[in-house]
Amino acid sequence: MNTINTINTLNTLKTVALTVVIAGTVSVAHAHVHSRAGAGVVPASPVADVAASIYHLYVSPSGSDSNSGSISAPFRTIGKAAGVAKPSTTVHVAPGSYGNVSNSKSGTAVGRLRFVSDTKWGAKIVGTGTEAHFTNSGSYVDIVGFDIAGSGRLGILNYGSFTSIEGNHVHDLKISGGCNGDGGAGIVDANYTATDDDIIGNVVHDIGVPGSCNGVQGIYHSNLRGKIYNNIVYRVSAWGIHLWHAANNVVIANNTVFRNGSASMGGGIEAGSGDSPGGIVLNNTTIANNVVYDNPGASITQYCYDGVACIGSSNVTENNLVYGNGRGVALRVGTAVATVASNPQFVNYLATGAGDYRLKSTSPGVNRGSSRNAPLVDIDGRARPLGGAIDIGAYENY
Numbered sequence: 001m002n003t004i005n006t007i008n009t010l011n012t013l014k015t016v017a018l019t020v021v022i023a024g025t026v027s028v029a030h031a032h033v034h035s036r037a038g039a040g041v042v043p044a045s046p047v048a049d050v051a052a053s054i055y056h057l058y059v060s061p062s063g064s065d066s067n068s069g070s071i072s073a074p075f076r077t078i079g080k081a082a083g084v085a086k087p088s089t090t091v092h093v094a095p096g097s098y099g100n101v102s103n104s105k106s107g108t109a110v111g112r113l114r115f116v117s118d119t120k121w122g123a124k125i126v127g128t129g130t131e132a133h134f135t136n137s138g139s140y141v142d143i144v145g146f147d148i149a150g151s152g153r154l155g156i157l158n159y160g161s162f163t164s165i166e167g168n169h170v171h172d173l174k175i176s177g178g179c180n181g182d183g184g185a186g187i188v189d190a191n192y193t194a195t196d197d198d199i200i201g202n203v204v205h206d207i208g209v210p211g212s213c214n215g216v217q218g219i220y221h222s223n224l225r226g227k228i229y230n231n232i233v234y235r236v237s238a239w240g241i242h243l244w245h246a247a248n249n250v251v252i253a254n255n256t257v258f259r260n261g262s263a264s265m266g267g268g269i270e271a272g273s274g275d276s277p278g279g280i281v282l283n284n285t286t287i288a289n290n291v292v293y294d295n296p297g298a299s300i301t302q303y304c305y306d307g308v309a310c311i312g313s314s315n316v317t318e319n320n321l322v323y324g325n326g327r328g329v330a331l332r333v334g335t336a337v338a339t340v341a342s343n344p345q346f347v348n349y350l351a352t353g354a355g356d357y358r359l360k361s362t363s364p365g366v367n368r369g370s371s372r373n374a375p376l377v378d379i380d381g382r383a384r385p386l387g388g389a390i391d392i393g394a395y396e397n398y
Contacts (some may be wrong), residue, residue, distance in 0.1 A: 061096030130177030153184030158389025183215030203302025208237030238266030249271030267298030
């Protein structure tokens with residue numbers, strides 16, 4: 001299993017701000033206000049603007065589902081806690097191995113339902129079967145800090161609205177059901193009528209085998225609005241990040257995406273709309289400040305089925321660092337601006353994922369990002385910007 005050494009080192013030394021470990025706190029990564037009706041992303045102070053949880057449930061490998069779920073008498077399964085949870089509850093999950101998870105409960109706008117690995121990546125969902133390993137059907141739900149791998153085609157499958165999937169490690173999905181029309185993804189927002197789903201600060205990799213199945217993506221977003229921020233995505237069968245179906249008014253910003261797909265399949269980032277529900281025109285969507293590097297095929301592209309005009313005129317593609325891919329930026333409508341076409345100069349680039357994907361001080365991506373719709377923090381919770389402008393990619397260092 002490939003991991004990112006520098007991230008693991010940081011996790012050993014400190015608690016990253018993406019992970020909630022103290023009852024009643026909220027993650028910096030979630031400190032952005034969900035916007036409405038095309039207003040774009042409205043950044044908020046990284047001070048907690050989401051109400052602290054009133055209720056707390058605990059899950060541990062040493063627990064029992066006949067327990068009360070208290071800190072001294074934890075449940076054994078996350079599913080048991082999900083069944084008991086109500087709005088304004090944090091489900092604290094201790095380190096250890098757990099099976100597939102399904103949640104159908106919702107929080108509220110002022111009392112979110114949170115599933116949190118109390119040690120980042122310490123709670124491991126070791127999935128079985130051919131489908132999803134963590135399925136969420138509730139709205140106003142946060143899924144934070146889990147390690148998810150297994151035999152299936154989906155790591156985290158979300159059907160809810162106003163959800164936030166933060167700081168998870170989703171990797172090594174075997175796609176054991178085969179390459180078929182059902183596709184697959186590390187993280188997917190799959191409900192075409194849902195809205196305002198965020199995917200922030202996750203590490204997603206080895207989702208299938210690169211170039212083996214065109215329907216298997218890293219991050220797949222299929223609905224209205226949402227922020228895809230600060231993720232690292234690599235070694236995915238097809239696209240690192242893919243917008244499709246009913247995607248519209250989405251922000252894809254400050255991600256680091258490398259070595260996805262093959263020369264003839266997939267690549268870095270693809271944005272478009274098609275298939276069910278039909279008639280959607282992708283518009284008011286921003287793709288900015290991303291490092292898209294060493295993908296054998298495409299880098300950043302817009303796509304529609306032949307004869308279909310599925311791309312609007314109000315999308316923005318700006319300040320992306322695009323280098324070493326099989327093909328350059330290809331937009332059907334509009335022009336990419338302020339593209340940096342130079343080697344990103346990672347501290348230690350390894351295509352396997354075992355490198356250090358921060359930028360060197362001499363990188364052309366330092367202080368070259370756009371502030372428009374950009375996240376206020378980086379993947380480690382470090383405030384943006386540190387220097388005169390935002391750094392491109394998932395990390396802010398200068």
